[in-house]
Amino acid sequence: MNGAARPVQTAFAAEGEALLAGLRAPGASIAPKYFYDTLGSTLFDAITELDEYYPTRTERAILAARDRQIAAAFGRTGCTLIDLGAGNGEKAAGLFAALRPREYVAVDISVEYLQRSLQALQRRHPQVAMSGVGADLCWRLELPERLPREGRLFFYPGSSIGNFHPDEAQRFLGGLSAQLDETGALLIGVDLVKDARTLQAAYDDPLGVTAAFNLNVLRHANRIAGTDFVISDWRHVAFFDATHGRIEMHLEARRPVRVRWPGGERRFAAGERIHTENSYKYRMADFAALLGRAGFAAQHHWTDERKWFAVVLARPARECDE
Numbered sequence: 001m002n003g004a005a006r007p008v009q010t011a012f013a014a015e016g017e018a019l020l021a022g023l024r025a026p027g028a029s030i031a032p033k034y035f036y037d038t039l040g041s042t043l044f045d046a047i048t049e050l051d052e053y054y055p056t057r058t059e060r061a062i063l064a065a066r067d068r069q070i071a072a073a074f075g076r077t078g079c080t081l082i083d084l085g086a087g088n089g090e091k092a093a094g095l096f097a098a099l100r101p102r103e104y105v106a107v108d109i110s111v112e113y114l115q116r117s118l119q120a121l122q123r124r125h126p127q128v129a130m131s132g133v134g135a136d137l138c139w140r141l142e143l144p145e146r147l148p149r150e151g152r153l154f155f156y157p158g159s160s161i162g163n164f165h166p167d168e169a170q171r172f173l174g175g176l177s178a179q180l181d182e183t184g185a186l187l188i189g190v191d192l193v194k195d196a197r198t199l200q201a202a203y204d205d206p207l208g209v210t211a212a213f214n215l216n217v218l219r220h221a222n223r224i225a226g227t228d229f230v231i232s233d234w235r236h237v238a239f240f241d242a243t244h245g246r247i248e249m250h251l252e253a254r255r256p257v258r259v260r261w262p263g264g265e266r267r268f269a270a271g272e273r274i275h276t277e278n279s280y281k282y283r284m285a286d287f288a289a290l291l292g293r294a295g296f297a298a299q300h301h302w303t304d305e306r307k308w309f310a311v312v313l314a315r316p317a318r319e320c321d322e
Helices: 015-024 038-047 054-074 111-124 166-177 196-203 209-225 284-293 317-321
Strands: 009-011 080-084 103-108 129-135 152-156 185-191 234-241 246-253 257-261 264-268 273-280 296-303 309-316
Touching: 015 209, 015 257, 015 264, 038 111, 038 209, 054 185, 054 196, 054 296, 054 309, 103 111, 111 129, 166 185, 166 284, 196 234, 196 246, 209 234, 209 246, 209 273, 284 296, 284 309
Parallel strands: 009 129, 080 103, 080 152, 103 129, 152 185
Antiparallel strands: 185 309, 234 246, 246 273, 257 264, 296 309
């Protein structure tokens, strides 16, 4: 379907109750998927423009410089390009000329933002059929039945795989592998281990954009779960945990706080935290091993000069064994 993007399909569980389950847990948490309402997606776009936030521009530079090599390594045109956590879709669109996809399928949890992004992309690229799927990537990805299995290329940029605990990442990647045949592949961005100071600055910028992004999750919680968070009661906290190789983000109570919701409440002491995100950083050999456990074989990878970030093309391992 050229010229107009298909309507976004949606498939969500009872998100309010899932969010409250995290708040009730002994160590309170809000899953990072709740960052991405319309405002949260817009704030994340702003984060990607910050000097301190190197992942987006570094990955974008790799994709721009290596797009033809990526297309040659994939080995076919006319793929179905499935963009996981698509956001505004700009990274995927940068590959259109080299890959020449028959259809672009954008998958994101923020449905309204996704719909607007698809409409804007379709106007600029009328030759590419486009459709959207509103989906929570924490659950099994359900693609439209009409999509052919042949020639699928899953595109998962931004090192979003780092938001998963490694065991969860393995399960997620295994689910993608199961949806590919021998003609398919995965193109994935991976943030690599580097010095703690650079990592810390990327997640705690002096302008406070990342803080606003983190705090907005409370506003989103109020809307979907009926909580009564007061944003000014909380502060953004981010740090690098070298033991686990990950950035952690939290919201910390500035003072004793009571948060209510329909049928329940929780008291937080001053300094008590709600965990909102992990972002794991990988060594290339460790990530290749993770892919292997998930049923993939890393076929090619490309990095920047500083080796801060990698883009990896992986094939289902069953194909590589034949």
